[in-house]
Amino acid sequence: MVLGRVIGTLVSTVKHKDYNGLKILVVQPVDEEGKPQGHSFVAVDTVQAGVGDLVLVIREGNGARQIFKKPILPIRSVIVGVVDEVYVELRLDKSTEPLSA
Amino acid sequence: MYLGRVIGTVVATRRYKDLDGYRFLVVQPVNHDLKPYGTPVVAIDAVQAGPGELVFLVTSREASQALPEPFVPVDDAIVGIVDSLDILEEMEWF
Numbered sequence A: 001m002v003l004g005r006v007i008g009t010l011v012s013t014v015k016h017k018d019y020n021g022l023k024i025l026v027v028q029p030v031d032e033e034g035k036p037q038g039h040s041f042v043a044v045d046t047v048q049a050g051v052g053d054l055v056l057v058i059r060e061g062n063g064a065r066q067i068f069k070k071p072i073l074p075i076r077s078v079i080v081g082v083v084d085e086v087y088v089e090l091r092l093d094k095s096t097e098p099l100s101a
Numbered sequence B: 001m002y003l004g005r006v007i008g009t010v011v012a013t014r015r016y017k018d019l020d021g022y023r024f025l026v027v028q029p030v031n032h033d034l035k036p037y038g039t040p041v042v043a044i045d046a047v048q049a050g051p052g053e054l055v056f057l058v059t060s061r062e063a064s065q066a067l068p069e070p071f072v073p074v075d076d077a078i079v080g081i082v083d084s085l086d087i088l089e090e091m092e093w094f
Helices: A061-068
Strands: A002-011 A023-029 A041-045 A054-059 A077-082 B002-010 B024-029 B041-045 B054-059 B076-081 B084-087
Touching: A023 A077, A041 B002, A061 A077, B002 B041, B024 B076
Parallel strands: A041 A077, B041 B076
Antiparallel strands: A002 A023, A002 A054, A002 B084, A023 A041, A054 A077, B002 B024, B002 B054, B024 B041, B054 B076
């Protein structure tokens, strides 16, 4: 699962039938401090998330099939939670190289 | 699932039999600001998209599940044509 911020909505009339009735949002992945990381992606909403919300997203198909209770489903990214707060207990220095053995 | 712009088509007469009848399109992945990133992919078309259109795609196993006959060998499938994107203009990154 990844943390992301909902940055927009997507409207589509011509789409795969399994997407009918689902809310499609655009999500920017963020790090534990909320800073954007990587490229934005598209996800289906199941928790009534809105633009600006920090959310929890699964990016894998088996979870998506379980959520929608369908054995065959062309959906991979699903918003499964709205994040209230992220507590960072330990900050690791990401700039240093890993120690060689 | 990600956004992409259809930039071309691929014609392959000799192909794996389960791929017969489908269209292959060349799709450039784009960000929410429609700026391209990464390498274009060849995607199978499940929604009759055309060149120039903004679409969204699904990858890996779920790509084949977008087709009437699932479990065909594809990596990416176009599952929707984007009518409009409404993106937050002033983004505050905390």
